[in-house]
Amino acid sequence: MQDALEDHKFLTREEIDKLWWNLLSDVLSDKQKKAKVGNMLTKMREERIVVNETKGNISVWSLLKTKK
Numbered sequence: 001m002q003d004a005l006e007d008h009k010f011l012t013r014e015e016i017d018k019l020w021w022n023l024l025s026d027v028l029s030d031k032q033k034k035a036k037v038g039n040m041l042t043k044m045r046e047e048r049i050v051v052n053e054t055k056g057n058i059s060v061w062s063l064l065k066t067k068k
Helices: 002-008 013-021 030-046
Strands: 050-055 058-063
Touching (some): 002 058, 013 058
């Protein structure tokens, strides 16, 4: 996902779901896959890799800009 964010600058949750959906086990239900993607995004946010912003009623994710 980080490569996709570097290329596109930001992705919506729907776009992130599409990226990760088929990578997740088919044993998981759609509800479980949605929760798994949410958990992965939360972990990346907590590790300060990505940041979530709301633009209108659309939530977008982008890489956190770090100072060098």
